Amino acid sequence: MPIKPRGGSFQVTVGSGENRYRKMFQDELEAQQAELDEIKRRKTEGATKVPLQVSKKPHEGKTLGEAYDLTMRLHWRGTAAEVTHKINSNAVLEFLGRDTPLTSITMEMVNEMVFEFEDQGNAGSTVNKKGSCLRMMFKTAQEQGWIEDFPNPPFRKEAKHRLRWLDEAEEVRVLAACEHLGLADLRDFIMVAIDTGFRRGEMLGFRPADFSNGLLHLHAGQTKTDEARAVPATRRVTEVLTRRAHLPFTFSPLSVYALRAQWEALREHLKLTDDPQFVVHMLRHTCASRLVQRGVPLAMVQKWMGHKKIETTLRYAHLAPNSLLMGKEALEQAYIPPTLTNNWRTHEDTHA
Known part of the structure; x- marks a missing residue:
């Protein structure tokens, strides 16, 4: 293959x-x-002499792609919604991986998927349709005896998105926990993710050569929108990228699976296992939230984050109350006090 x-x-x-x-x-x-x-x-x-992997049960190696194929044949093929199910399921397969074993899919992975769809600008109803497709694949696999239980994708209200981000104090605790656990690669990953707003895949695929002239470059095809973008490096991002410039990829020691395992260890250490919003994608929310909270215009935030639609950026607008004060100050500048108005009228009447 x-x-x-x-x-x-x-x-x-x-x-x-x-x-x-x-x-x-x-x-x-x-x-x-x-x-x-x-x-x-x-x-x-001789490939057949000694099996490399021996399953104890026939279903232990079943993948999400196999669950999708069977669900399509048993439940969706020939129905009026077949095409819709196929489109929504392909989005799920692309994120979670068609070859991912069913037994390895966790609630954290499902939550990450939901947050990513929301970040792409999917409405609550669209997220729910994709989640329903995944739920149906799980149910089909369960009926076949491939799995005993499965993570249930959360439902989203229409146009309602709950955002979770790290404030400065919580970030300090998270980075200190990484140091305590000896997770130096994860610590670097977190700092760069917060200061760039890059998605998980964009982070793991970033090469040192893509950092030049103080900018981190994402090329066309590397991003969810398939559009190139570049963001300036903060001081600590510059330090991390310079220190890791010898690696093939900036975060080479971290694979998707290693990142997931280390994040879970971090979550357990911080006693946040009951917080479904404490996921890797939260780091991207943290970047956007801080930009808005510190007065960066929404149009600039949209460009920085690579949001295809301004509606996605507007989810953070309520975090910038000072922007309303700026509007008030702009109107105040054009305000003429009544005393000046009366004086002008008196002067006019005198010369009439």
Whole structure:
């Protein structure tokens, strides 16, 4: 099978079924070499002689893509909503990964997906339709005995989005916890994510070479909107990127799975396991919230964050009460006191 890009990593798959080899690599050349080594090993040792992976139960390796295929055949094909289900399901598969084992999908991953859809400007009803497709895939898998239980995607009210971000004090606690746990890579990741507003995939796929002249460049095709953008680096972002310039990717030690595991360790240490909003995507909300709170115009925030629609940026507008005071001050500048008006009229009457 060809090497597949997954976020900022590359997935190598050789063989199928119980004899399948699958592994993630941060560098594409490393992935290509691993694929060649595995093919060579199979030729010399015999691929069928010793299975690489042995499932204890027939359903343990079932993936989200297999659940989708079966759901389409059993429930959606031939219905009036078939095309809609397919479109919404493909969005789910793209985010969670078609080859992701069903048993590895957590509530945190589902929440991340929901927040990402909202960040793309999806209305509550659209998010719910995508969540319903995922829920149906889970139910189908459960009916087949592939899984016993599953995370239930949350419903969203129309046009209602709850935003969770870190204030400065909470950020200090989070970074201190990373140091305490020895999660230096995660600490760097968090600081850069907060100061850039980059999405998880944009962060993991960022290369040191994309940092030049004080700007972090995301090229067309790297972003959710497929449009290039660049943001200026803060002092601490510059320090992190300079220190990690020798790596193939800026956050090479962190794969999607390593990031998820380290974030979960951080969440447990901070006793935030009951906070469904404490997810990686929250760092992006933190960036947008701080920009608005500190007086950056919404049009500039939209450009910085790469929001395709201004409606997405407007979710943060209520965080900028000072903008209303600015409007008041602008009107005050054009205000003529009554005394001046009366004096002008008296002067006019005198010369009549």
